[in-house]
Amino acid sequence: KFDGKDLGITLPDRFVKNPGMPLRASVTGEVVQPPAHKGGMTERTVNFQGIEAVLGPAVFNGKGSVQTIGNAMKFQLAFKSNSWAIQDLAPMIPAAAPYHPAGNVVIDVRASGQPGAPVVNGSLTLQNVEARYQQSVLTQLAGTINFTQQDVAIPKLTGKLDGSDLAIKFTGHRLTTQPDIALEASLAQLDLDKILPPPAPAPAQSWLMPFI
Secondary structure (H helix, E strand, O other): OEEEOOOOEEEOOOEEEOOOOOEEEEEEEEEEOOOOOOOOOOEEEEEEEEEEEEEOOEEEEEEEEEEEEOOEEEEEEEEEEOOEEHHHHHHHOHHHHHHOOEEEEEEEEEEEEEOOEEEEEEEEEEEEEEEEEOOEEEEEEEEEEEEEOOOEEEEEEEEEEOOEEEEEEEEEEOOOOOOEEEEEEEEOOOOHHHHOOOOOOOOOOOOOOOOO
16 A cells, blocks of 8 residues: 655656545555476566546556466556546646646546557547637537547547537547548638737837948
């Protein structure tokens, strides 16, 4: 078990946990070690029957196992969160600050394989989420985002952009190597002035004639 009290954590400019926010973790399980294999290789399995991690309003529960045979290791883990409010944790992620996110999310993640080459997949469910971009406001976002290390799929995401109905369907494959993206979007009304960044100021003009 781990219980952090008045604990601050900083990871360069990506994550900042301020003192005072609860941070707890606990693991229960068992170690299974059958007789040695022929050739003397030792096999050991650690079964995690209950894993709980709490960070502020976010609670993650999971289970899994780690198996070692000689020097080889493989694992499988699965975690799912409660429905927690983004705005309670967003201040800890500096990159999220300009978007002022709010609403609730649920995270479901699975990982397996070898520690050096894990296979990860999961889903992020949005519940009445809102965010800001430039002068635009996204509200009432609802839907599920499915992901792996290379792929993202959004079967249906609905909401409103500046009050107009918005619907999105998205698939993206090989995002970090050879991106293959398909996007379908339906929007009742689009105000480009609110989405595009403000134009750069024009350079100052000098009306003084050169002195000869």
